[in-house]
Amino acid sequence: MEQACDAPRRVCYIVSNELVKASSLLPSNKNRSLLVHALVKAYGLLDPSGCSKGTSLRVLRASPANPKELAAYHTQDYLQFIMNPTAESMTDDSDHVEFGLEEDCPPFDGLSDYVRLVAGGTLAAANALREDRADIAICWDGGRHHARKSEASGFCYVADCILAILTLKRMHRSPDSAVWRPRVMYLDLDLHFSDAVSEAFLDSSATSLGPQVLTLSIHHSAPGFFPSSPLGTLRDRSADRFDPFTLSLPLDRGATDATFARIWPSVERVKDAFRPEFVLVQCGVDGLAGDPHAVWNWSLNDGKGSLGWCVDRVCSQWGCKVLMLGGGGYNHPNAARAWTYLTSLALGRTLSPEADIPDHPAFPLYAPSFTLDVPAGNAPDRNEDAYLGEITEYFEIVARSIEERVNCT
Ligand SMILES: [Zn+2]
Known part of the structure; x- marks a missing residue:
């Protein structure tokens, strides 16, 4: 199943008007989806x-996931609640609290379509x-x-990462x-710890079938920083x-390309x-410079250790089939820049960081640079x-115990 680095590459990109419309209603990221797909299209990247x-x-349309697909992970009670919102249920605070539909996850018009379409897109x-x-499939929503x-x-209202892992690990x-x-590696580059995904597969290798899923989350961790989880620390091996x-x-505050270049061999050691x-x-x-979180100082495409460099390594050097998903990112023009650039990498049509933003309806939002790059800022890197x-050292020892377990199955 492994492809050689120079093998022909088949890329699939998920988008549809329905998905963009539903995803653009996400309260934390209103209209981000619209901006992302518009920029990808404006550069002509969707022209085969x-x-x-x-x-x-x-280019594949996302069809809505059906109840059975969603129930591969979600509970019936949760699906029942979010799929069939009634005026009554939506005003009952106790149900909201039970299912987490409060504070940063308010119920919103279009929630059931959103859940079905995002899960359907990722699936x-x-x-594919x-x-x-x-060989590479992309669903930025x-x-x-x-x-x-x-x-x-x-x-987050739908566990599409987990649903995708469950699909990929199925017997073949x-x-x-x-x-x-198949063995499935989940690599999370978001600023925040992938708590739900990591918890879902914790100890899942302890079966007679052997290890099938490995989760590795690179994220910021500090007291009080979301999400709080003992799994998000460098755990006692x-x-x-x-x-x-x-x-x-x-990683600590201010993580730069240099820090990512330094830790990347450990990521690849685990993969190997x-x-x-x-x-x-x-x-x-949301770890890129310019995000409102202002925690890391990571560049999109300044060279070795940048987000683009890391993702290019995965797509071009790892010899695996790659599923690229979106995530956080609250500077919407920068999210559009980033996912457009990563799409161009996946397609082997890498855009220049200096590329001018093409003329399209969202053009004014890319002021003042009107270029594709997301450069690092001046914040100090506190990763010593x-x-x-x-x-x-930690990941070298962990990798040896992974090897032992993988080689004896
Ligand atoms: Zn995040």
């Missing part, structure tokens, strides 16, 4: 005739990979990594009837219950030990050399 030799593009992308119709089985959380029958169980397939790599067939990359962009050295 523009693909370079050896690359093909299919369409996952199925699973059925070997694509997905990547909702805080939603739980029966609880909305952190602007090859044309010669051999049965195999000597503890009895330590699970080497549920990993966190917390696990040898996944599928990689799901949650490309949340000693800590980054500790990370390298």
Whole structure:
């Protein structure tokens, strides 16, 4: 199933008018979806005739996920509540609290369509990979990594990352009837810890079927920073219950390209030990410089260690099928820049950071630079050399225990 680095690349991109309309109503990111897909289109990236030799593009519509697909993870009670909102249920505070529909996750008009379409989009992308119709599949409206089985959380109402992992790890029958169980690596680049995804697969490798899912979240961690979870820290690997397939790599404020370049070999060491067939990359962009969170100081495309450099490594060097999802990102023009740039990388048509924003209706929002780059700012990087050295040692030891477990199955 592995593809050589220079093998032909089939890319699938998920979008539809219904998905953009529903996703643009997300209260935390109103109209972001509209902006993202408009910019991707404005650069001509959705025109299959523009693909370079050896690359093909299919634009797939997201059909709404059906109740059975959603129930592969979510509980019936949660689905019943969010899919059939009544004026009565929507004014009953106790139900809201039970299902997390309060504070940062208010109920909103169009919620049921949103949940169905985002899950449907991510699942369409996952199925294109699973059925070997694509090598890279992109759904920027997905990547909702805080939603739980029966609880909305952190602007996330649907657990599409988890649904995608469950789809990708399903038993596979090859044309010669051999049965195999693919390994799926989940790599989360969002500023926030992927609490719901990491919890969902915690200890899942402790079965007779062997390890099939590895989660690795790189995120900011500090007291009081959302989400609070003991899993989000650099956990004690000597503890009895330590699970080497549920990993966190917390970073301090101001993380720059240099810090990511330093930790990246550890990420690849883990990948090499696990040898996944599928990689799901949650490309949340709230860690980029210019995001209102103002925590990290990561650039989109300034070179080695930038978000673009990391994602390009995954797409071009890892030899896995790749599912690229969105996530956080609250400077909407920068989110559109980032996901447009990453789309161009996936297509092997890498845009220049200096590329002018094309003339299109949202053009004025890209002031004052009117270019595609998201450069780093001046914030100091508080990730000290000693800590980054500790990370390298920690992940080397963890990778060895992953290798032992993977090699004996
Ligand atoms: Zn986030």
